[in-house]
Amino acid sequence: MISHRSMMESMKLYLQTYFPEYPIKLMTLHHDERLPTENTGGHVHVFISGQNSLTGEHDLRLSQIKRVNEFLIKRGDGADCLAESGRLYYIESSEVYSYLQQMFYEFINENLFNEKDLNAEFSPESERQSAKRKAMNKEAKLPKYQRPFNFYTRKIQWLQQQISVLNKQYQSITYNISIGEQTLAKLQTENSEIQKQNLDWQQKTSGLHKEYKQLLVKRDDICTDIEKGQEFIHEQASISEQLGVDVENKHAEVNKLNQAATAKHKQVIKLDDDISKKQALLARLKEITAQALQPLEQMISKIYMRFQTADSSKGKYYFNMVLEAFNDKLSPLIRDISIDIAKQTQDNYLESALKRKNQKLAENESDSGL
Structure with a gap:
């Protein structure tokens, strides 16, 4: 890409090389039909003094003819040199500016374009004679506001493009909001299911607590019976061997019941731990849901209002x-x-x-x- 500064410096070098005795009064960069966001179409306008700084004469036209003749001689076309008196035929006057263009193209290619793999050339004759070029030449004579393509029509086209882009972005944002609402509804549904499962666990735990209490009561009753049996044994030392066997059986039954009660107690403790973990998980899910969705919903809502x-x-x-x-x-x-x-x-x-x-x-x- 050729920078604006490079173009201006190259133009200045060209004038200082071929016409150093004519001071540069003003150089400016100008754009046609360019929007603020674009960086193309820039070209340089130069205003130089027609008065020779060495002689004081207004002889810029004669100096142009001399530089053209030097250019023609250098490239081996000395026979085409023009009269340096300045008295030229109409067709010769046109040739002066044609040769000046050739000089400029050769200079700008050598000092700017070629090193960037670019090369300025004249348009082919077929293009210059095309209907589009003829129409452009005809429009060039009109004020810009009367041309079909001007800054205002260019801006209208750009605004239409921006409206189309914003419409697509609006549709995308609306779609994302819809997806967010669906996700929120899904999370709320999952939250309800977790709460339902938690209720089921509480009901099961309540049943196990009730069964555990019943086992404790039964164990206490059996212990009471054992104590009474032992008292009876002490009082009735003459009880038969069969009574001793019954006592042993009672002890075995008590041990089994104690083991069963211990196992049930461990189950109750484990279920209490599971309930605590599930409750912590449920609380964490609620916290994550609130933290993840509420701030994002608020920001989307505010940015959407800003967008509107x-x-x-x-x-x-x-x-x-x-x-x-x-x-x-x-x-x-x-x-x-x-x-x-x-x-x-x-x-x-x-x-x-x-x-x-x-x-x-x-x-x-x-x-x-x-």
Whole structure:
């Protein structure tokens, strides 16, 4: 790409090389039908003095003829040299400016274009005689506001393109909001299912607690019976051997019941642990749902309002609302998503402000980590 400064410097070098005795009064870069976001179509306008700084004479035309003759002699066309008196036929006057163009093309190719793999050439005769070129030459004589292609028609085309792009972005944002709402509904449904499962676990635990208490009562009753049997044994030392066998059987039954009660107690403890873990998981899911969705929903809503009113008096109000909501309570991921949404709406002002604030928040978080 050829920079504007390079074009101006090359033009200045050309004039200083061939016409050093004629001071350059003004050089300016001009664009035709260029929008503020574009960087093409620039060309240089130069105003030089027609008065020779060495002789004081206004002889620029004669100097042009001399430089043309020097150019023709250098390339071996000395027979085509023009009268340096300045008295030329009409066709010869036209040839002066044709040769000057050739001189300029040769100079600009050698000093600017060729080193960038470019080469300026005259348009072929077929193009110069084409209907499009003839129409362009005819339009060139008209004021710009009367030409079919001018700055205003160019801007209208650009605005129509921007409207089309914004419509597509609006549809994309609307779609993303719809997906977000569907995701929220899905999470709410899953949350309800988890709450239902938790209720089932509580009911099962309640049943096990009840069964455990019944076993404790039965164990206490059996212990009471054992105590009574032992008292009876002490009092009735003459009880038969069969009574001793019955006592042993009672002891065995008590041991089995104790083992069963211990196993049930362990099950109850394990279920209590499971319920605690599930309750902690449910609380964490609620917290994650609130943290992940609420800030993002708020930012999308505020950016959407800013998008709707960007060109109205309310635009600044919603701009401040977005910046106020864009704080360290948002995770870095949500802040990046918010900046990307602002970028997709082509709200450059809002995007730049969010990037600056995000950088400051990141620096504060880094300092806090130290």
